[in-house]
Amino acid sequence: MKSRVLKHGFLLLGAAVMAFPFYWMLTTSFKSFLEAQSYPPTFWPAVWHPENWIEAWNFPNTRWPRSFANTIFVATAVTLGTIVSAVLAAYAFARMEFRGRGVLFSIFLLTIFIPNEATLIPNFVLMSRRYLGWYDTYTAQIVPFLASVFSIFLLRQFFLGVPKELQDAARLDGAGHLRFLWSVALPLVRPALITVALINFLASWNSFLWPLLVTSSPDLRPIQVALLPFSSEAGTQYHLLMAGASFVILPTVAVYLVAQRYFIEGVASSGIRG
Amino acid sequence: MMRHLFALSFAATLVAAACGPAGPGEQGAPAKETEADISLSGPVEAILWHNQTGTSAKLLEDIIGEFNSSNGKGITIKPEVQGNYTQIYQKMLGAIQAGAMPDGVVAVENQVADYAKAGVVIEIDQYMNSRKNGLSKESLADIYKPYLDSNRYPQYENKILSFPFVKSLEVNMVNDDLLKELGFSAHPKTWEEFERMARAAKRVGPDGKVTRWGWAGMGSEAFLAQVITRGGKILNADGTVAWAGKEGVESLKVYQRCIEEQFCYVPTGFDWQDRFGEGNLLFATGTSTGRPFVRSALKKPINWSIFGMPTAGGPAQTIQFGGVIAITKSTPEKQLAVWEFLKWFTDTKQTAKWAIVSGYMPIRATALEDPALKAHWAGPDAQGRQAFQLVPSSAAGPSIRGWQEVRDAIFEALQKVQTKKATPEDALGAAATKANNALKENK
Numbered sequence: 001m002k003s004r005v006l007k008h009g010f011l012l013l014g015a016a017v018m019a020f021p022f023y024w025m026l027t028t029s030f031k032s033f034l035e036a037q038s039y040p041p042t043f044w045p046a047v048w049h050p051e052n053w054i055e056a057w058n059f060p061n062t063r064w065p066r067s068f069a070n071t072i073f074v075a076t077a078v079t080l081g082t083i084v085s086a087v088l089a090a091y092a093f094a095r096m097e098f099r100g101r102g103v104l105f106s107i108f109l110l111t112i113f114i115p116n117e118a119t120l121i122p123n124f125v126l127m128s129r130r131y132l133g134w135y136d137t138y139t140a141q142i143v144p145f146l147a148s149v150f151s152i153f154l155l156r157q158f159f160l161g162v163p164k165e166l167q168d169a170a171r172l173d174g175a176g177h178l179r180f181l182w183s184v185a186l187p188l189v190r191p192a193l194i195t196v197a198l199i200n201f202l203a204s205w206n207s208f209l210w211p212l213l214v215t216s217s218p219d220l221r222p223i224q225v226a227l228l229p230f231s232s233e234a235g236t237q238y239h240l241l242m243a244g245a246s247f248v249i250l251p252t253v254a255v256y257l258v259a260q261r262y263f264i265e266g267v268a269s270s271g272i273r274g
Numbered sequence: 275m276m277r278h279l280f281a282l283s284f285a286a287t288l289v290a291a292a293c294g295p296a297g298p299g300e301q302g303a304p305a306k307e308t309e310a311d312i313s314l315s316g317p318v319e320a321i322l323w324h325n326q327t328g329t330s331a332k333l334l335e336d337i338i339g340e341f342n343s344s345n346g347k348g349i350t351i352k353p354e355v356q357g358n359y360t361q362i363y364q365k366m367l368g369a370i371q372a373g374a375m376p377d378g379v380v381a382v383e384n385q386v387a388d389y390a391k392a393g394v395v396i397e398i399d400q401y402m403n404s405r406k407n408g409l410s411k412e413s414l415a416d417i418y419k420p421y422l423d424s425n426r427y428p429q430y431e432n433k434i435l436s437f438p439f440v441k442s443l444e445v446n447m448v449n450d451d452l453l454k455e456l457g458f459s460a461h462p463k464t465w466e467e468f469e470r471m472a473r474a475a476k477r478v479g480p481d482g483k484v485t486r487w488g489w490a491g492m493g494s495e496a497f498l499a500q501v502i503t504r505g506g507k508i509l510n511a512d513g514t515v516a517w518a519g520k521e522g523v524e525s526l527k528v529y530q531r532c533i534e535e536q537f538c539y540v541p542t543g544f545d546w547q548d549r550f551g552e553g554n555l556l557f558a559t560g561t562s563t564g565r566p567f568v569r570s571a572l573k574k575p576i577n578w579s580i581f582g583m584p585t586a587g588g589p590a591q592t593i594q595f596g597g598v599i600a601i602t603k604s605t606p607e608k609q610l611a612v613w614e615f616l617k618w619f620t621d622t623k624q625t626a627k628w629a630i631v632s633g634y635m636p637i638r639a640t641a642l643e644d645p646a647l648k649a650h651w652a653g654p655d656a657q658g659r660q661a662f663q664l665v666p667s668s669a670a671g672p673s674i675r676g677w678q679e680v681r682d683a684i685f686e687a688l689q690k691v692q693t694k695k696a697t698p699e700d701a702l703g704a705a706a707t708k709a710n711n712a713l714k715e716n717k
Contacts, residue, residue: 033570033571034548034551034570034571034573037544037545037547037548037571038548059328060328060329060331060332061327061328061329061331061332061335061355120364120368121364121367121368121371124365124368124369124372125368125371125372127372128368128369128372128373128374129372129373129374130372130373130374131372135372135374209361212356212357212361212365213361213364213365213368216321216323216354216356217354218355228327228355228357229327229328229331230327230328231327232326232327232328232330233325233358233440233442233561233563235544235547235564235567236544237328
């Protein structure tokens, strides 16, 4: 009994730590400019300012509907594309025999360790008119993210867990790799697919520096870049920034809540921790 | 095609120059014709990467829109927000390699020096002095010298490689009510007075915690301003740093005492504005552009003002800084288009208007005569005028490559003193070594 209480207490503490930034963001979004900067900080708005949300929505040089539409389009395209490429690659690494498979997979994994900062400028150059000509397009925001090594790794672990007997049985029935993948393997790894979808969707949704670099037109920029106007050289309007951040993350919180069960299942089954 | 167009317009310019009256840049001897002397014969679009956000960005766009519709030369400037200075710099590094640069770019001076090393920015001297498209002698003299000087690059024969865009100063803000309450009748003239007043402002609560502070805002610029006002220099003639001598040590010793005796408030961001707004901070050293934020942070009516740097044997000088615009190498037409915009944007009416809406300093003396700015400074922004009065005696930090690393080294020294990890002498010694190495690498 005592250990159960301790366990729950510990879990509750962990949950509080994880939830606190969201609580802070939400409450700050309703504070006045002064209260948002006050020290010691207040944990509950002295006077509620719901008008902050309207002010943030109408803030000069923000185009929220357009920014939301851009992000939804880019995040959806990245998610779908990544799932297709990751499923095919992961299946090949898990279920197909070919020479150098292990070495190739190790090389794939090693690319995870290359920091984004190191590839930022070369990738930007690649997007320019001199090379691919994708600068200031949706393509530049989508295509570079269509292959995700982490997603391949995650799905491969799941495909490895699909019993070999099922594949043998499918083969006896005349199914090739694609048929087996589509009809048998994919339904079995649904939690992993949803996890991959969520991770990539969230990463794309939260993307800031890359879209800022590869776009110039406000009409192509996503919502994270739309938060820029709240900060300037001389100061930041935290109350409005938090209001903006709140409505930026609301859709992702909704998606997460809907797909939460699969996400946890996927993470737990693959042995991957946050 | 562009070459032919250029050749044609260049030839036309020569003919026009031979027949026409003297241009604004004429100063005696006939100047050699350059690509700055062409005429624009058709619509030109030029892209400007800048860092203004929110209200300032909107106002800048409005001002640019006014230029686009009124310039009568077919010039369209297309402003594009590209993040802060660092993000623009990162993007420029890629854009240089990719050959996809904008036609004008906002930067700080040491970044422009980097662009110059890459050979991608043009000399603005030829445009300023152009017989046809330049600035008149009177117009040039109207621009405050420190603002122009900061755009001369010693590593590039002191050529002008950029032009002022958003200018600020390191200033001292003071709570005049508190100063009076403490029994002082005037702003400090010397650093000794400054320290004495700041120390007197410290108040301790019943729990032993400090609840009121004397000073906040010791950063790299504040440190350099102190060095100058103590009679020191920023750089030696051989290009090594000069701030690590006795003037620098004395400046850091003031800071050390301030930290140890706890009359300094150590900010974690812009929270000093909050202390100031509560009436619990006597002096704050920072950018003049922070005025609107300080005003917004006032929790009660407080009489506050801006004053320059106290002295201790040196001139009463402060440091000025801020963004500049560099023109990248593109076509003569686009280069001229950006120059025409800069010329217009920095003219009296526009510089005054921009000062009102953005809080940055106007760059011309005649801006003082602008009725709208006069009214603004007489009314809601009295501190703006106080800051502006410090411009003529301000000095710019060196516009050299490696200067950001020098600032970082100074900041590191300040941190060491603040966290009591080093004495002022040791901290400055280490910082000077680091800074000199950075300057050597960037020579």
